[in-house]
Amino acid sequence: METKIETNxxxxxxxxxxxxxxxxxxxxxxxxxxxxxxxxxxxxxxxQYIKSKMEEYGxxxxxxxxxxxxxxxxxxxxxxxxxxxxxHFDSVPNGGSYDGPAGxxxxxxxxxxxxxxxxxxxxxxEVIALIEEEGSRFGxxxxxxxxxxxxxxxxxxxxxxxxxxxxxxxAMKKIGLDPSLPKKRDPKTMKAYLELHIEQxxxxxxxxxxxxxxxxxxxxxxxxxxxxxxxGHAGTTPMDRRADALVTAAKMIAQFPDLAETEGxxxxxxxxxxxxFPNGANVIPDRTVFSVDIRSGKxxxxxxxxxxxxxxADSYSKQGIKVSVEQLLYIQPKEMNKxxxxxxxxxxxxxGIPKCSINSGAGHDAMVFSDFxxxxxxxxxxxxxxxxxxxxxxxxxxxxNAVQVLYEAAKKLTEAE
Numbered sequence: 076m077e078t079k080i081e082t083n084x085x086x087x088x089x090x091x092x093x094x095x096x097x098x099x100x101x102x103x104x105x106x107x108x109x110x111x112x113x114x115x116x117x118x119x120x121x122x123q124y125i126k127s128k129m130e131e132y133g134x135x136x137x138x139x140x141x142x143x144x145x146x147x148x149x150x151x152x153x154x155x156x157x158x159x160x161x162x163h164f165d166s167v168p169n170g171g172s173y174d175g176p177a178g179x180x181x182x183x184x185x186x187x188x189x190x191x192x193x194x195x196x197x198x199x200x201e202v203i204a205l206i207e208e209e210g211s212r213f214g215x216x217x218x219x220x221x222x223x224x225x226x227x228x229x230x231x232x233x234x235x236x237x238x239x240x241x242x243x244x245x246a247m248k249k250i251g252l253d254p255s256l257p258k259k260r261d262p263k264t265m266k267a268y269l270e271l272h273i274e275q276x277x278x279x280x281x282x283x284x285x286x287x288x289x290x291x292x293x294x295x296x297x298x299x300x301x302x303x304x305x306x307g308h309a310g311t312t313p314m315d316r317r318a319d320a321l322v323t324a325a326k327m328i329a330q331f332p333d334l335a336e337t338e339g340x341x342x343x344x345x346x347x348x349x350x351x352f353p354n355g356a357n358v359i360p361d362r363t364v365f366s367v368d369i370r371s372g373k374x375x376x377x378x379x380x381x382x383x384x385x386x387x388a389d390s391y392s393k394q395g396i397k398v399s400v401e402q403l404l405y406i407q408p409k410e411m412n413k414x415x416x417x418x419x420x421x422x423x424x425x426x427g428i429p430k431c432s433i434n435s436g437a438g439h440d441a442m443v444f445s446d447f448x449x450x451x452x453x454x455x456x457x458x459x460x461x462x463x464x465x466x467x468x469x470x471x472x473x474x475x476n477a478v479q480v481l482y483e484a485a486k487k488l489t490e491a492e
Contacts, residue, residue, distance in 0.1 A: 083188065083191075083479075084472075084475050084476075084479065087184050087187075087188070087475045087478055087479075088471045088472055088474075088475040090184060090187070091180055091181075091184060091471045091474045091475055091478070092471045094128070094176070094180040094183065095172055095173065095176060095177070095180060095471070096172075097124060098121055098124065098164070098172065098176045098180075099172035099176075101117045101118075101120040101121045101124070102117055102166075103115065103116075103117050104168070104169055107169050107465060108168075108169035108170055108171060108464065108465030109166045109169075109170050109171060109172050109465075110166060110167075110168045110169055110170070111164070111165055111166040112165065112166075112168075112211055112212040113142075113165050113206050113207040113211075113212045113213065113218070113243075113246070114142065114206075114212070114243065114246035114247050114249065114250055114252070115212075115246075115250075116250070118142075118164075118165065118206075118250065119250040119251070121164050121176075122142070122144060122164075122204075122250075125144055125164065125179060125183075125204050126144060126146075128183050129144070129146030129183070129186075129202060130146075132146070132183065132186050132187050132190055133148070133186075133190050134146030134147055134148055134186055134202060135147045135148075135149065138252065138253075138256065139222075139223070139256055139257055139258055139260070140222075140253065140254050140255060140256040140257055140258035141206055141207075141218065141219055141222040141223075141227075141232070141254075141258055142206050142219075142247055142252045143203065143204065143205050143206055143219045143222070143223060144203070144204040145201050145202070145203055146183075146186065146201065146202040146203075147199055147200070147201045147202075148186055148189055148190070148196060148199060148200040148201070149199050150195075150196045150197050150198045150199040150200075150489065151195060151196070151197050152197045152198060155197065155198045155199060155266070156198060156199075156263060156264050156265055156266035157198065157199040157200065157201040157264060157265060157266060158196075158198055158199070158200050158201070158266050158267045158268075158269070158485055158488045158489045159201045159203045159265055159267065159268045159269070159444075159448075160181070160182040160185055160186075160200065160201070160202055160203065160268070160269040160270070160481060160485060161178055161179050161181075161182040161201075161202050161203035161204055161205065161270065162175050162176070162177070162178020162179050162181075162182070162203075162204075162205065162208075162270050162271065162272060162439075162440065163175040163178070163179070163204070163205040163206065163207075163208030163209070163219060163440060164176055164179050164204050164205070164206075165206060165207050165208060165209050165211065165212075166209060166211070167209050167211050167463050168211060169464070169465060170209075170462075170463050170464065170465075170467065171461075171462060171463065171464060171465060171466070171467020171468070172467065172468075173273045173457075173462075173467050173468065173469045174272075174273055174275065174462055174463065174467060175208060175209075175272075177271060177272065177273055177455070177469060177474055178270050178271040178272050179202075179204045180474065181271040181474060181477055181478050181481060182202035182203065182204075182271075182481075183202055184475075184478045184482075185200070185202070185478055185481050185482045185485050186200060186202050188478070188482045189482075189485070189486075189491065194486065194491040194492065195491060195492055196489035196490065196491040197489060197490040197491070197492075198266050198488065198489045198490060199489070200485060200489050200491075203268075205219030205220055205223075205440050206218060206219040207219055208220070208439070208440055210297075210404075212237045212246075213235045213236070213237055213243055214235075214403060215297065215403050215404045216297070216404060216438065217404075217406070217438060217439075217440055217442075217443050219440065220440035220443035220444055221443055222258055222259070223258075223259065223260045223444075224259070224260070224262065224443060224444065224446070224447045225259040226443065229258065232244070232254075232258070262447040262448060265444070265447065265448040266448065266449070266488065266489075267412075267415060267448055267449045267450070267451070267488050268440075268441065268444040268445075268448050268449070268450045268451075269415070269450075269451050269452070269453075269481055269484060269485065269488075270439060270440060270441045270450075270451075270452045270453075271452075271453045271454075271455065271474070271477045271478075271481060272435075272437075272439055272441075272452065272453070272454060272455075273454070273455055273456075273457045273462060273467070273469045274287060274433070274454040274455065274456060274457045274460070275436075275437050275457055275460070275462035275463070276436060276457065276460045276462075277457070277459070277460030278433060278460075279431075279433070279454060279455070279456035279457075280456040280457065280458065280459070280460065282431060284429050284430060284431045284456075285428060285429060285430075285455065285456065285472075285473045285476050286423050286428055286429065286430035286431075286453055286454070286455065286473075286476060286477060286480060287430065287431055287432070287433035287453065287454035287455070288416055288419045288420050288423070288430055288431070288432055288433065288451075288452075288453060288454075289411055289416075289433055289434065289435050289441070289451075289452035289453065289454060290410065290411060290416060290432050290433065290434055291372065291408060291409060291410045291411065291434050291435070292408065292409045292411075292434070292435040292437075292438065292439060292441060292442040292445075292452075293341075293370045293371055293372050293408055293434065293435060293436050293437075293438070294370065294371060294372070294373075294374050294377045294406055294407045294408035294409075295368065295369065295370040295377070295404070295406055295438045296368075296369045296370075296377055296381060296402060296404060296405045296406070297366060297367070297368050297369075297402075297403045297404040298366070298367040298369070298381065298384060298400055298401065298402055298403065299364060299365075299366060299367075299400075299401045299403050300324070300327070300364070300365050300366075300367060300384070300388060300398065300399070300400050300401075301362065301363070301364050301398070301399050301401070302320040302321075302323045302324045302327075302362065302363045302364075302365075302391075302396065302397075302398050303320060303361065303362050303396070303397045303398075303399075304317075304318035304319055304320035304323065304359070304360065304361050304362070304395060304396050304397075305317075305318040305359070305361055305395050306353060306358055306359055306360070306361035307358070307359040308357070308358070308359070309356075309357040309358060309359060310357065312359060317359055318359075318361075318394060318395030318396050319359050319360060320351075320352075320360045320361055320362050320363045320396070321351055321360040321363050323363075323391050323396050323398065324349065324363040324365055326391065327387055327388070327391060327398075328346045328349075328365065330387060331344040331345075331346060331367065331384075332344065334380055334383050334384070335380065338371070338376050338379055338380055339376075340371060340372065340373060340376055341371060341372055341436075342369070342370070342371040342376045342377075342380060343368075343369075343370050343371070343436070344367065344368070344369050344380060345366075345367075345368040346365050346366055346367055346368070347366055347368065348365060348366040349363065349364075349365040349366075350363065350364045350365070351363050352364075367384055369381060369384075370436060370438075371408070372408055372434060373408065374407050374408055377408075381402070384400060385400050388400050406438060406442055406443070409441075409442040409445040409446070409450075410445070411441070411445065411450055411451055411452055412445070412449040412450050412451060414449065415449055415450065415451030415484070415488075416451060418451070418484050418487060418488075419451050419453060419480060419484055422480045422483040422484050422487075423480050425483070426476075426479055426480060426483065428476050428479070428480065433454055435452070435454070439452065451484065453477050453480060453481065455469050455470075455473040455474060455476070455477050456469060456470070456473055457469055458470075
């Protein structure tokens, strides 16, 4: 038995490396990391590869009206809910090859083991590849999972457009997707959702532990702050007559680290996106729009900081400056399903793979599904804790270990024989 698992692991590891290497070539920025935005030509390439592997592994492939991909291994119980396993396949600009795809690949390999070991599940197994988790093109993030559970309705989706003014529905059609397909999925069709993800932090690597069983995911909110002032000539407008939208934005942003530190308990605040208008070197900015990302393991901390940002906005609305705050996304801290957490820990122990409990500081599709079905999540180490950059790297051996744990958990959840 030990030899069989070892042989499987080596085979699985080789296939994982092949999947990751191939998917990493579908990038708009070759040599400068993975840039695979939703509904882009690179999305289409990755999509075709994922679907072809699903078909090769004997799964029935479908897409929904958002372009999420499902590969189903039917169960013997008629109309029974599925055990979903997967992650997302979009990326941030100039990101890495593992954030998202590692989880999709893990799902593919769990399905492959079901087929190779001739397992027949009672409950269907579904490999799932989700769109726009990062929010890099259409904002907000977690779009595929939010769409599936009905948190992104048809009307809101039809209004979505990217920074170039291209509507999501038009971008979908351009790569041959059908936005008229069914979008929302009945939660009764989902028995569980399992997700593997890279940690994106340093804890597992520093502890030298190959598997982290996620207990909870932090709450997060994304605000968009708009500062309106008055444009003017850079050379002829006296300093005391200016309503400079960028200077005001800079003053606000500079205070965010203090807000987070004062709040404490691991609260973090980040501004990662800033647009300046009209963006001319010799024009006083009349409008700035910037993001505020707030995260904490406790909801009260998130709510406190949201209020402080709003108070700050009010305090700067004076002398020709108007500051407004819009909430784009709000997700409460989420606990993973205790039974699945226990199952993942037990299977890790039975396989002799060291593991520890861990919390996630990043948002994941798992947090969206957790309100609608039973969710479990595994982390694997990230080299130097790096993510969202070309240097992002995780060991394929660690992914193969996680596949083994997920395979055993999926066998139990699908009641496979």
